[in-house]
Amino acid sequence: MLHESIFPHTFLQILEYKSQNVSTADVFFPSSSFFFPSSDLLPAMDGDTKTMTFLQEVVDILLAYIVESFDRETKVIDFHYPNELLQMNNWELQDEPATLDDILISCRATLKYAIKTAHPRYFNQLSTGLDMVGLAADWLTSTANTNMFTYEVAPVFVLLEYVSLKKMREIIGWPDGRGDGIFSPGGAISNMYAMLLARFKMFPEVKEKGMSSVPRLVAFTSEHSHFSIKKGAAALGIGTESVICIKADERGDLETYCNNNTTGALRAALGFVLVQGFVPFFVSATAGTTVYGAFDPLIAISDICKKYNIWMHVDGAWGGSLLMSRRHRWKLDGVERANSVTWNPHKMMSVPLQCSALLVREEGLMQNCNQMHACYLFQQDKHYDLSYDTGDKALQCGRHVDIFKLWLMWRAKGTIGFEAQIDKCLELSEYLYNKIKDREGYEMVFDGKPQHTNVCFWYLPPGIRYMEDKEEKKKHLHKVAPVIKARMMEYGTTMVSYQPQGDKVNFFRMVISNPAATFQDIDFLIEEIERLGQDL
Amino acid sequence: MLHESIFPHTFLQILEYKSQNVSTADVFFPSSSFFFPSSDLLPAMDGDTKTMTFLQEVVDILLAYIVESFDRETKVIDFHYPNELLQMNNWELQDEPATLDDILISCRATLKYAIKTAHPRYFNQLSTGLDMVGLAADWLTSTANTNMFTYEVAPVFVLLEYVSLKKMREIIGWPDGRGDGIFSPGGAISNMYAMLLARFKMFPEVKEKGMSSVPRLVAFTSEHSHFSIKKGAAALGIGTESVICIKADERGDLETYCNNNTTGALRAALGFVLVQGFVPFFVSATAGTTVYGAFDPLIAISDICKKYNIWMHVDGAWGGSLLMSRRHRWKLDGVERANSVTWNPHKMMSVPLQCSALLVREEGLMQNCNQMHACYLFQQDKHYDLSYDTGDKALQCGRHVDIFKLWLMWRAKGTIGFEAQIDKCLELSEYLYNKIKDREGYEMVFDGKPQHTNVCFWYLPPGIRYMEDKEEKKKHLHKVAPVIKARMMEYGTTMVSYQPQGDKVNFFRMVISNPAATFQDIDFLIEEIERLGQDL
Incomplete structure (x- = not known):
């Protein structure tokens, strides 16, 4: 044969x-x-x-x-x-x-030493797992090998982007799914787009005349927000010092501060900035912070933004996908009041890397902000409807086709399939939380049930569990997570992230976005942490 | 069975x-x-x-x-x-x-209506063709589904990026391949990186304090340069008006102006800017312009940049690959004097989309310019050599693995294989040029043999070939290319780009980067243009 x-x-x-x-x-x-x-x-x-x-x-x-x-x-x-x-x-x-x-x-050698990101016990990043339909779609995308700048060279993909962005805007809650948007190379770039649009909306002359033509602009975000807000501000010529980081509460969100009308930290910071004659132009609320998985109170923030006429962005790179879940979408209540939303299907929805969307409420703004009318690409005398040549609203010229894997997965699962997958990950994290919150040797980094799948905790090996000198204990504890993590990698049995945060020494941040994970894998993780860390 | x-x-x-x-x-x-x-x-x-x-x-x-x-x-x-x-x-x-x-x-429907970018008669963009080893590598990349930010999650790919960037820097001519670099989502972003680095090098305080802390900055480039230079300037808060476009000569490069020490347009523009108290900080020379394929004189430009202490960037997104050809690399003589170089292997080297590199001469600058020290990702107490955690020098947080397809293709072809492929495309374009330069009904847009594979020409249908009224003729001619192009697409037989440029009405820009193309395909293109355009 x-x-x-x-x-x-x-x-x-x-x-x-x-x-x-x-x-x-x-x-x-x-x-x-x-x-x-x-x-x-x-x-x-x-x-x-x-x-x-x-x-x-x-x-x-x-x-x-x-x-x-x-x-x-x-x-x-x-x-x-x-x-x-x-x-x-x-x-x-x-x-x-x-x-x-x-x-x-x-090829074999490359895979031999690669991380098995699909593995049911891989929990290291916000993007884990490997979806088989998403993979098939990515293989097709590679085979089609084209570019998103014009309908001419990517007719189907341009239409699918149109269909999918509209659907995502409907889910956000914008009337009839109207608005604009783009798939960009990752959440950091999506957030940068939002900041760029906010600046242009307030001072359109900045495009031609640069920052020297505008007053000093100031952006606001949570101290727990993603570093890309500052990175964007540095790149756009706004400067990191003009990003004011609002102190979050113990659970990592801005709840306490925003809901208190007189002393709210955001209001206070705004007042301070205004007195100095600077111009607040951008608030980035976080829906699902990177480490704690906290959700800022969007309604309260939107009230403030409305009052001061500031662009409200929601960085939902991590938490945006909860909009797909009837059980959890309340955590983003008020998102429909935002001017722009970052939402990364490559995280909680397990779409293969990369797939990040920026959704924008106002139509036409992206085009005006970014277009340069390159005549070799965006000819105005083409024979088809030019509104489908979306390339000029991008910062990029060539743009990778990131849409097909999301579209095909959506097709395969339906909205309800994504919902089930997301709900399951949240259930697993609740299981983990319940399992360790009172378990000997564990301490939670913040009180109460996590809002997202982030479970942040310290594991205290027996040797330091009862240390009396608090400073000494802290010093030892700081070294525990890195050693356990290094051992995990050397044994190759599982991977989970750790980090310090503020004055908190190194703790584990367990996140679950891998659809392959089960309750048994959570049990395994705990056993493995104890096995690898008991002698420390 | x-x-x-x-x-x-x-x-x-x-x-x-x-x-x-x-x-x-x-x-x-x-x-x-x-x-x-x-x-x-x-x-x-x-x-x-x-x-x-x-x-x-x-x-x-x-x-x-x-x-x-x-x-x-x-x-x-x-x-x-x-x-x-x-x-x-x-x-x-x-x-x-x-x-x-x-x-x-x-999947079948998507492919049915897709553009066959691998087709031997697809000439529409600077990126054409489909390499089978590149495709295999992209399928593997999708399967590995990981992220470039840390060695921890992409050990092999991080090393391959290191190896490949070093090799590219050696080819540029930097001693021992030293320097820095990154693979970015396309040439526009690579060019934006270069501008960002140039600004930071001159005024490191801009990262924290923004553009309000620095004098007015001015960038220079050819009027034929890619639109991403202006797009980058708009985004970075420099403003498009601070990009001075130097008039190119009839062939589209800056040769005439730069080599004349007293009247060179670049020098004149620089003088003008300095007198006004502005600060020239960035010159982007183009190695292979988008439409004409012209190469700016890098040595002359580097002399000027050196004298005025200005960052010299070479946008070799399109022409950089000629560095792989012993026969053609002289066109980039002086590239080793640049501070940064954009080079897109996804164009002339036919690596699947996207694969764009920014190469930087100075080590450490990218890291200082962009790092934000996110403690959840770039922990300083990891157990391996942290210099391989390259993510913090990127503008992106997550970064797609673009390296494996280039690396595997390079492995499969060797440097000499890329060279042969590139030389063949240039031979084909010379064949096209020789075929039409004196052919009845054709007019070349600029005189002499093209420097790259861009052959720019008008096809004059018999009906307008002998029109006496020059304005009337021009008006008619402007409509010819769009109609022929529309017919090409409707018949589906071939695709080639057209555009106007300055006061020149619509002309065809034929580019050859498709390794599948042969002399017969060039003959076919000419016959097809004549078949579809003779009645116009």
Whole structure:
């Protein structure tokens, strides 16, 4: 049978190996028989068969990797220090071509040392998991290999972006889903767009004349907000000192301050800025802070923004997806009053990286703010409706197609599928919270049930659990999470993040966005932390 | 045989259909038998087989599309107007999940109406073609689904970025490949990085204090430069009016002006700016302009930049790849004197979209300029060498893995393979130039052999070829290219760009970066322009 000779390792064989407990690593590391060079592939004359054989071989490697990634018996990571890893393979670029056999070996080696981000016990980032329909969509996107700047070169993708942005605006609650938006390369850039639009809305002359034509502008955000707000301010020439970070309460949100009309920290900061003759132009409320997962009170903030005529942005990069959940969307009540919203489907909705949207309430503003009328791209005498040439409203020229994976996943799951997935992650985090809140050796970083899936806690090994000297205890505790994390990576069993925050020493920040995780994986995490940390 | 039952349409069958002249469209549009929902796929219990079957089905669709894309008998585009296309499929997002059968139908429909950017007769953009190793690498990248911010989550990719950037800097000519750099989401963002670095280098206080702390800054570039220079200036708060566009000569470069020490337009503009008390901080020389493919004289410009202590950036997004060619790299002589260089491997090197690098001569500057020390991501007490956590030097937080496709292609071709590919594209453009420069009905937009693969020309249909009234002739001629282009798209036979430039009416800009193109495809293009335009 022709199949057999051409595909020595099909995925069905992988499954057989799996059932026989043969490591696929042993199966996948023999040298193959692709001694021909890549110049034999398409577009080479009669390159069809060789191309298909080669691509199928790569796909077999990927399929094996996928199956392994979901297998709890597999390591999340085969960790090596940078200098070791540099020695473990020949990664250098050469003048001469390699054979396709070498290319397959490189693919296997790359995956061998990669992090299995789909693994049910990978909790390290806000973006975890691997959705199979999303993956298929990303493979199709690569194959279509086009660019979002015009309808001419990306007709379907431009329409799907239009359809999806409209749907997201409907979910936010803007009438008939009207407004504008764009998919950008990540939440930091989406937030930067928002700041750029806010400035332009207030002072359109800034586009031509720069910051020297406008008064000193000041932005406001929570001290727990994402660093991209300051990064954006630095880039846009506003300066990090003009970003005022409002003190959050113990749970990481601005609740206490904003709801108190006389002493609210945001109001006070605004007053202070106005007295100095500066111009408040932008408030970025956070819906789901990075570390605590806290939600700022959007209604209270919107009242303040309205009163002072300030652009209200909601950074929902992490928490925006809760809008898909009937059970949890109340946490974003008031989001419909925002002027702009960042929402990253690549986080809580598990869309493959990257997929970040900026949604804007006012139509036409992005275009006016960013357009430069490049005549080689946005010809005005084209034969189709030019409103679909959306490229000139972007900061980028070429723009990667990030929409198809979201659209296809949405199609496959329906809104209710996303909702179920999100609700499940929140249930898992509640399970974790309930499990450790009174458990010996654990201390929660903030009181009460987390609003998002962020569970922040210290693990105190027996040796320091009853230390009396508080400073000494703190000093020791600070070192615990980094050591446990390093051990996790060396054993390769799980990965979870840690960090200090303000005067709080290093604590674990457990986040759950991985649809593969189960209650058992949460149990495992706790056991593993205790196993790896008990001697510290 | 199990294979047969599970894969009704394997790629070998596609090849058989092809040899029997059966349209794969007919084969690939029957309804499949995936009536189960995506929730049956991994991570569902025992989801392995269903997942693999589904992904293999998607791969078969993609493989069929790839083979079709390289087939000259296939249309480049199956064009429909936006409103038509919106009606042709159900693109709306629903609350309920679809079956995987519907997902496969959506994949097929998306590809049916996509532009075949790999097609040998697709010349529409600076990024054309589809490299099979690059594609394989992009599929692997999607499967690995990780993020460039830390070594922790992308160990191999971070190392490959390090290796590749170093190699690119060596090719630029910086001693031992020292310096810095980053892969960014496109040339526009790379150029914006350069401007940001130039400003920070001169006035580091701008990061904290914003533009109000610095004098008025002025940037210089050619009137033929890419619009992203102005877009960047608008975003960074410098303002488009502070970008002075230097008049280029008839061939689109700054040669005449820069080499004349007393009257050079750049020097004159600099003098004018200095007299007004403004601060020149940035010159962006273009290596390969977008429309004409012209190369600014880098040595002359570097002399000026050195004298006035101005950051010299080279926007080689389009032309930078000529550094890989021993025959053509002289066009970038002096690039090693630049402070920063934009170089997009996704253009002339045909790496799948997106892959753009900014290379920087000074080490450490990017980090100082952009870092915000987010403690949840860049913990200082990790157990490995932190210099590999490169995320804080980026404007983005999460950053897509763009390196693997370049690295794997480089591996597969070697430097000499890229060189051969680039040289061939330049040969094809010379062939086109020689073919039409004296051909009846053609007029070249600028005299002499193009420096890059851009061949800019008017086609004059017989009806207007001998018009005496020059204004009338111009008016007619302006309409010719758009009509021919619209017809190309409606027939779907080829795609090439057109635009006006300054006082020059619409002309064709033929660019060749597609490794699939041959001399016969150039002949075809000319015949097609004449066929579609003769009645105009």
